Amino acid sequence: MRAVGFCAVLAGLAAVPLLAAATGPGAVAEAWSVPDIATLPDDAWGRTVRHGRDLVVHTADLIGPKVAVKSRRHARNNLGNNLDCQSCHIDGGTRQFGLPLVGAFAGYPGYRAREGAVGTIEDRVNGCMTRSMNGRPLPVAGPEMIAIVAYIRFLSTGRPIGSPTTGQGAGRMPELARAADPVRGRAVYAAQCAICHGGHGEGRAATDRRAGYAMPPLWGRDSFNDGAGMARLTNAANFIRNNMPDGTTWQTPYLNEADAWDVAAYVEAQPRPHMLHLARDFPDRREKPVDTAYGPYADNFAAAQHKYGPFAPIRAAAGVIKP
Ligand code: HEC
Numbered sequence: 021m022r023a024v025g026f027c028a029v030l031a032g033l034a035a036v037p038l039l040a041a042a043t044g045p046g047a048v049a050e051a052w053s054v055p056d057i058a059t060l061p062d063d064a065w066g067r068t069v070r071h072g073r074d075l076v077v078h079t080a081d082l083i084g085p086k087v088a089v090k091s092r093r094h095a096r097n098n099l100g101n102n103l104d105c106q107s108c109h110i111d112g113g114t115r116q117f118g119l120p121l122v123g124a125f126a127g128y129p130g131y132r133a134r135e136g137a138v139g140t141i142e143d144r145v146n147g148c149m150t151r152s153m154n155g156r157p158l159p160v161a162g163p164e165m166i167a168i169v170a171y172i173r174f175l176s177t178g179r180p181i182g183s184p185t186t187g188q189g190a191g192r193m194p195e196l197a198r199a200a201d202p203v204r205g206r207a208v209y210a211a212q213c214a215i216c217h218g219g220h221g222e223g224r225a226a227t228d229r230r231a232g233y234a235m236p237p238l239w240g241r242d243s244f245n246d247g248a249g250m251a252r253l254t255n256a257a258n259f260i261r262n263n264m265p266d267g268t269t270w271q272t273p274y275l276n277e278a279d280a281w282d283v284a285a286y287v288e289a290q291p292r293p294h295m296l297h298l299a300r301d302f303p304d305r306r307e308k309p310v311d312t313a314y315g316p317y318a319d320n321f322a323a324a325q326h327k328y329g330p331f332a333p334i335r336a337a338a339g340v341i342k343p
């Protein structure tokens with residue numbers, strides 16, 4: 021995720037000055053190429069990968085809560101909200117620092133601190149099913165899971181285990197020395213976000229007769245729950261900085277860093293569904309990321325500081341490098 025140099029293509033763009041690593045997105049990635057799904061033949065594999073892509077892009081419309089109402093045949097409806105995977109995994113999971121799924125296949129099975137165990141790619145997808153989608157796990161051998169994993173594997177073509185994939189996650193801009201401020205963030209939200217996400221974070225329904233949203237909700241009943249990755253300030257702030265307003269990329273950030281941290285704090289301060297048994301996460305508390313908004317903690321810092329920062333003192337007190 022850190023600066024790794026420039027590829028000629030990016031260096032050629034005036035929008036990417038060399039200062040970017042220090043003052044820009046806080047993360048610099050080499051340009052990458054994403055395999056072209058259109059080149060896949062219309063055989064069983066090609067159809068499965070395309071179905072997986074469709075499930076990531078139109079999740080709510082294909083397997084969301086409203087589908088169950090429309091047709092009882094969709095017995096496997098396990099989503100708890102009407103988000104799409106693509107609400108967060110931008111462009112079907114192909115965008116650098118837009119929580120890409122490119123390269124993700126090689127990371128599993130792998131140790132996951134949240135579970136304190138080695139988990140599979142299916143476990144990871146189900147992590148987003150139960151948290152980001154506020155639902156229940158997909159059956160591991162069911163057609164939806166097979167298709168989603170096939171798509172992730174396809175997106176990871178040519179990215180073997182251990183090969184660094186730059187541009188993963190949401191980026192990592194410098195942190196603020198102060199706590200992120202939801203009150204300042206509220207003004208940023210009103211000026212930059214409400215036009216799409218609504219005055220109450222409620223989003224806007226799709227207009228193309230599909231279930232789901234044209235603009236996803238950021239809080240409230242139909243949003244991600246408090247155990248989701250996006251419920252961590254660092255993920256949200258970097259995601260917003262590098263991807264919002266919609267159309268923004270890490271090469272063309274729109275908000276300044278303080279505004280991104282503060283508006284993320286405002287979003288995280290709003291009500292959202294609660295996930296049960298969060299205290300079981302990170303069974304080794306020393307591995308809990310500093311910005312996990314729920315306890316128990318290995319330290320005595322207030323929950324509010326874990327939620328809004330500043331995080332440096334927490335890391336310093338732990339005396340270890342923590343995420
Ligand atoms: C509300 C936003 C959001 C939604 C919706 C969402 N995810 Fe995620 N997802 C995240 C975040 C944030 C992470 C990284 C979390 C972390 O590691 O802290 C992530 C991580 C992942 C990963 C691991 C990627 C890697 O590089 O290891 C996979 C796989 C994944 N999500 C699949 C899905 C699928 C499939 C769906 C739809 C069923 C989905 N996600 C819906 C936010 C979301």
Ligand code: HEC
Pocket residue numbers: 103106107108110111208209212213214215216217234235236237238243244250256259260264265266267275283284287
């Ligand atoms: C032009 C419309 C637009 C604006 C303005 C905009 N967004 Fe978004 N936002 C979207 C869309 C559309 C998505 C879904 C991802 C996609 O399709 O690219 C999204 C996704 C998100 C997500 C992840 C999905 C979710 O439901 O949580 C967050 C968080 C978010 N936006 C925050 C913000 C914040 C904060 C601002 C203001 C700084 C903002 N957005 C401004 C359109 C917009």
